[in-house]
Amino acid sequence: MAYFPRLGNYMLRFLERMRPSSQVPAVRRQAAAVNAPDLARDRFFLLELPDAGLAHFTLCGDYGEGGTDWSALAARDPRLEAFLLAPGRTYSLCVPAVPGSGYRGRILAARLHQHLLQQLSRDPFRQCELRRLLCYSPDSRSGITEKGFILWDPHDCLEIQRALQGLLFACETPRPQMGMFKADHSGLLWQRLWELPGVVGDKGGTFRVVPTEEPPLHPLVPELPITVVFPNLEETRKVFEECIPFIPEAKEILNLVDKCPKNLQKGRFPVIVIEGLDATGKTTVTEKVSKALRAVFLKSPPPCVSQWRKIFDDEPTIIRRAYYSLGNYIMASEIAKQSTQAPVIIDRYWHSTAAYAIATEISGLPHHLPPAHHSVYQWPQDLLRPDIVLLLTVNPEERIHRILGRGMHKTKEEIELENNELFREKVEISYQRMENPSCHTVDANPNRKVVIATVLNIIRKHCASL
Ligand SMILES: Nc1ncnc2c1ncn2[C@@H]1O[C@H](COP(=O)(O)OP(=O)(O)O)[C@@H](O)[C@H]1O
Ligand SMILES: Nc1ccn([C@H]2C[C@H](O)[C@@H](COP(=O)(O)OP(=O)(O)O)O2)c(=O)n1
Structure with missing residues (x-):
């Protein structure tokens, strides 16, 4: 535990739990089919790809209610898959908005984002590739955007996972939300959110990554x-x-x-x-x-x-x-x-x-x-x-x-x-x-x-x- 000696065995057990299984659990997919999953319509994501193109996606909650757009669930974006399922491990990190606090909240979130950027540009993350991620509401009038990162570790090192955990633990609440990407046996893309033990309100879960259309306006423009x-x-x-x-x-x-x-x-x-x-x-x-x-x-x-x-x-x-x-x-x-x-x-x-x-x-x-x-x-x-x-x-x-x-x-x-x-x-x-x-x-x-x-x-x- 080079980074967080104080966390000791507790952290090790936690990291062990977080190492993803090779497939998305069948029970989840079954539950999704039975319970009619709903697209998480209030959270869309924008990822800047290596060629500066933008890919948009949303997450499909596995226990959602309401109408299901099955054609959307089956949709695939080869650019997203190529990037998020590249050999190694890809993580997402999003800085939550501080609700209802005007410029103050924005500044606090921006400083946390800047802090993470600085940390992620140092060792041991230098071996990783970092790209901009944006979480937005598809209804530009209702939502506040949240900024984050996609971090690609080509070597899938445990050291990187530990360092990311340490970054999370060191942040004050509301903590950044982290997840990692995984393909199921049929090659479909899923995101598994990290659950922090002992932190009230941190929900884990595995979600289908569903590509969405590019909105007419870049979500940051409004x-x-x-x-x-x-x-x-x-x-x-x-x-x-x-x-x-x-x-x-x-x-x-x-x-x-x-x-x-x-x-x-x-x-x-x-x-x-x-x-x-x-x-x-x-x-x-x-x-x-x-x-x-x-x-x-x-x-x-x-x-x-x-x-x-x-x-x-x-x-x-x-x-x-x-x-x-x-x-x-x-x-x-x-x-x-x-x-x-x-x-x-x-x-x-x-x-x-x-x-x-x-x-x-x-x-x-x-x-x-x-x-x-x-x-x-x-x-x-x-x-x-x-x-x-x-x-x-x-x-x-x-x-x-x-x-x-x-x-x-x-x-x-x-x-x-x-x-x-x-x-x-x-x-x-x-x-x-x-x-x-x-x-x-x-x-x-x-x-x-x-x-x-x-x-x-x-x-x-x-x-x-x-
Ligand atoms: N028309 C020009 N042709 C060639 N070199 C130029 C020309 N105008 C400026 N330079 C040189 O280019 C460099 C940048 O010019 P500068 O006036 O400092 O640009 P800026 O203020 O826009 O940064 C300087 O070394 C300057 O001497
Ligand atoms: N009125 C100004 C002047 C500079 N800036 C910003 C824009 C860029 O980020 C930098 C460029 O300034 P800089 O002094 O590096 O530019 P020059 O050396 O004059 O070409 O400053 C600005 O936002 N508003």
């Missing part, structure tokens, strides 16, 4: 405005207030927000935003263009909050995105002030906050992103608007060439961007769907001189005073 793309300052503020007990810097940032004047007005000079993925040339362009236009150059997040950036970058997305969002509101008061004196050029603003948040949150392929004109692509009503936003785009090879040429320390997100062409595509599509103001796309592949001339040309055409 809740984006309360999870990562907050529609206004008041909502963002609420998230940060809940963070104060465990991140004291949240209070300092809220104090800065409170010092900003209300009902900001832009000055008479134009406000220009330069957007784009990392290494598309934003810094190069903003520096040269601000010189040419004698403009004030601003970078977001602003210096008064960027000292805490690392702290918030390490937090779950709900907190991280609230940090960048508040940074924009603080930035707005500087824009209002400076634009009374001179043109203002800004390296990133709201469009970065929204585009990165959407692309990170929505798993799968570009067609899973929220459809064009969705509310998450709209500029917040209470945030000072720029006059023009330019989006620099370069092809993936050129961008990687520039990143390598720069040779600087790369952030986790930059590495992900390099490795993950799909993520890059999703950020860029999200940028291009932004509205009021939308982005003017600039081909930034040519040499610096050409790109700067193009940018100046667009700005001068758009802003008559320049």
Whole structure:
């Protein structure tokens, strides 16, 4: 018992009980046939497959009541089976929602999810493959989503099972729910939920994994405005207030927000935003263009909050995105002030906050992103608007060439961007769907001189005073 010496024999006996039998017990299947099993209609799951496709399934309770959709029970999805029944052992882990507690519950669940992610990225789990799992209600109005993982251990080590047990025991209630997948003698896929001894309310059981159709909208889309793309300052503020007990810097940032004047007005000079993925040339362009236009150059997040950036970058997305969002509101008061004196050029603003948040949150392929004109692509009503936003785009090879040429320390997100062409595509599509103001796309592949001339040309055409 390398991991949990205190649990001793008790744990060993428990683990022994949890090792699955080679077949789903016949009595269960018989009971299912007699008692007319019901699909667990309130819990659907979404699994991100290795090719970034999404597979959806639900669980069929073996003692359910009500109408039985036998055709659905017989349904099979070869992609799901290939992944969940790969040689070795596949586990599922889902962080339960904290019911009825608003942002507080979401933040607690997000922190537990982040904690599990950190643990599952360490030894002994390094030998395993980890994928995103989402539990959702098929009725998007009624349900709160729960995030989790699928963990594939290609070697089916007892050490991994023990370590997972330890993770569960170490979590406070409500504990994550764990299960593992198994084929019966006819190759049908089942999930067996783990039952924790001594924990009231933890139900085990074996359930048929039934593939379901992809819903018209990615299940996370309806809740984006309360999870990562907050529609206004008041909502963002609420998230940060809940963070104060465990991140004291949240209070300092809220104090800065409170010092900003209300009902900001832009000055008479134009406000220009330069957007784009990392290494598309934003810094190069903003520096040269601000010189040419004698403009004030601003970078977001602003210096008064960027000292805490690392702290918030390490937090779950709900907190991280609230940090960048508040940074924009603080930035707005500087824009209002400076634009009374001179043109203002800004390296990133709201469009970065929204585009990165959407692309990170929505798993799968570009067609899973929220459809064009969705509310998450709209500029917040209470945030000072720029006059023009330019989006620099370069092809993936050129961008990687520039990143390598720069040779600087790369952030986790930059590495992900390099490795993950799909993520890059999703950020860029999200940028291009932004509205009021939308982005003017600039081909930034040519040499610096050409790109700067193009940018100046667009700005001068758009802003008559320049
Ligand atoms: N048009 C261009 N052609 C070639 N290299 C460029 C061009 N624009 C910028 N670079 C180089 O690419 C790298 C990334 O540019 P940078 O302005 O820092 O991008 P960002 O601010 O978008 O991350 C830098 O080394 C920069 O000198
Ligand atoms: N206003 C802003 C600015 C940055 N962000 C986020 C979006 C990405 O996660 C990172 C990118 O910032 P980073 O400083 O790495 O980008 P550049 O180096 O300027 O290309 O910050 C944001 O959400 N809102």
